[in-house]
Amino acid sequence: MSVNKIQFHDMQSSSNEFLVDVMQGLSQRPASIPPKYFYDAKGSKLFDAITQLPEYYLTRTEIDILSANADEIARHVGTGSILVEPGGGSCAKVHILLDGLKPTTYVPMDISKDHLRLSAQELSVAFPWLEIHAIYTDFTRELRLPQSTPQGTLLAFFPGSSIGNFDPDGAVGFLTLIEDLVGSGGYLLIGVDLKKDKAILEAAYDDAAGITAQFNLNLLIRINRELDANFDITAWKHSSLYNEQLGRIEMHLVSKHNQVVTINNTSFSFTEGETIHTENSYKYSTDEFITLASRAGFQSDALWLGADKLFSVHLFRVPQNHVKVGS
Numbered sequence: 154m155s156v157n158k159i160q161f162h163d164m165q166s167s168s169n170e171f172l173v174d175v176m177q178g179l180s181q182r183p184a185s186i187p188p189k190y191f192y193d194a195k196g197s198k199l200f201d202a203i204t205q206l207p208e209y210y211l212t213r214t215e216i217d218i219l220s221a222n223a224d225e226i227a228r229h230v231g232t233g234s235i236l237v238e239p240g241g242g243s244c245a246k247v248h249i250l251l252d253g254l255k256p257t258t259y260v261p262m263d264i265s266k267d268h269l270r271l272s273a274q275e276l277s278v279a280f281p282w283l284e285i286h287a288i289y290t291d292f293t294r295e296l297r298l299p300q301s302t303p304q305g306t307l308l309a310f311f312p313g314s315s316i317g318n319f320d321p322d323g324a325v326g327f328l329t330l331i332e333d334l335v336g337s338g339g340y341l342l343i344g345v346d347l348k349k350d351k352a353i354l355e356a357a358y359d360d361a362a363g364i365t366a367q368f369n370l371n372l373l374i375r376i377n378r379e380l381d382a383n384f385d386i387t388a389w390k391h392s393s394l395y396n397e398q399l400g401r402i403e404m405h406l407v408s409k410h411n412q413v414v415t416i417n418n419t420s421f422s423f424t425e426g427e428t429i430h431t432e433n434s435y436k437y438s439t440d441e442f443i444t445l446a447s448r449a450g451f452q453s454d455a456l457w458l459g460a461d462k463l464f465s466v467h468l469f470r471v472p473q474n475h476v477k478v479g480s
């Protein structure tokens with residue numbers, strides 16, 4: 154049975170982190186909530202729907218780039234690697250790479266347990282030769298491999314422009330964790346959304362069908378359900394704007410009028426027009442991102458662009474002789 158080839162490792166930490174983060178974020182002005190909390194069961198479904206939208210070019214463009222260049226990626230990295238995917242709960246894009254890359258082991262890391270279990274099982278059926286070590290963890294806090302991971306060149310895969318959720322310094326910090334994980338001679342294959350026309354960017358985050366608006370507002374529905382809160386969902390509206398100066402899409406929830414919300418017996422007041430900042434999605438030119446990754450110790454190995462330069466996929470490597478300052 155292929156199921157013998159799957160191992161599950163639970164490395165999850167605290168349980169009331171969601172409450173702590175929401176209370177903290179809403180106590181500040183401007184108020185904010187970390188975007189990782191979008192992804193409850195409903196939020197994950199809505200995100201899947203977003204990836205199918207005509208305006209949301211990111212997913213389909215990245216899949217096209219990976220499909221067209223899977224063999225070339227494999228030629229760079231070589232076969233027999235250990236493929237690690239932080240946030241790889243759906244194991245979706247990795248399918249494209251597996252036939253060419255032939256890694257011995259795939260290590261998806263995700264907080265969404267059920268999602269990860271099901272997709273790891275599906276993947277194991279489709280690729281019976283592949284060893285899968287699925288890790289339940291919040292990779293934004295913890296990025297380490299289980300002791301039982303076999304030897305081999307490490308390749309981290311971080312698709313989807315998820316790196317855009319960090320601000321640039323945070324992105325360097327996270328890439329440094331990845332650099333540490335893959336070590337000298339290791340690789341990073343990462344999808345990064347490119348700077349482009351403001352109208353194209355804003356449409357991608359404010360679609361005509363209103364799915365992104367639902368995705369944003371679902372955060373309040375989740376808070377009501379899980380944290381004993383009383384947000385009036387109809388009193389908030391979705392907003393998505395490209396901040397050209399900072400090179401990022403900002404998503405906010407805008408208060409339609411003055412209101413008071415109670416969460417876990419604590420009251421929070423919001424005035425009309427006040428916002429809760431729910432997500433940043435940074436966009437980078439190819440040069441900007443290569444410079445950013447170099448701050449984390451990565452060297453550019455290859456770069457692929459999608460049709461109309463809508464999206465980029467970078468392959469980085471940690472130089473063999475790379476010695477870290479201070480170690």
Ligand code: AVJ
Pocket residue numbers: 203211313314315316317318357358365368432433434
């Ligand atoms: C999953 C963070 C890459 O920023 O494009 C999509 C999330 N938010 N529409 C992105 C998202 C609104 C997405 N990432």
